[in-house]
Amino acid sequence: MSSTNKFDLANLKEALSSVDDINARVKKRIELENLGHGITPHLAQDGSDFNLWYHSLSNLIDGLYDIDTYFSKASDDHDKSRDRAIQIFICKSIHQELLSYTEGLHSARSNFQSLQKRFQHKSWSQVMVILNWILNLNCEP
Structure with missing residues (x-):
């Protein structure tokens, strides 16, 4: 085997190793995205389900990484x-x-923190529950 062929073979092995590394990274990214998509509920545009979303996210993090206080560090x-x-x-x-x-x-x-600042203290679901309770009060004298 000539030295040119050995060089080409070494380059080919290196290129294949790089491709395998890229494939592994892409596969990992897809797995992570699927886990993220699986969090329910997704945080609604108005943030009304922030607390539920936060607990689902925290449970996923705790389950995968055994960290139950990730965002409070x-x-x-x-x-x-x-x-x-x-x-x-x-x-x-x-x-x-x-x-x-x-x-x-x-x-x-x-x-x-950016999402928390925007939504945590404005739980619209809590506001709606209170509003519904007020509207359903029996206001007889």
Whole structure:
């Protein structure tokens, strides 16, 4: 076998290794996106289901990574792979119109905090329950 053929074979093996690495990354990304899509309920555009969405997201994170207080930590996650996975979970489990709240943010924690700031203290479902209760009061003297 000539040295040219050996060189070509080495290059081919290196290229195939790179392709395998890319395939593994794509497969992992698809798996993470599917997990994110599986979070129910998805965060509604008006944020009315924020608390339910938050608990579903937290349960997924706790189940996969055994971290039950991920978003209450004082700092961002130093495990970049895990942080990126959780960013994918967030972005794939929210209404498309809410993606603007996550644009340009570089950690799962900052993505979550942006949505939390917008919706957590304005639970429309709670407002509707109270409004319904008020409207159904029997106002007889």
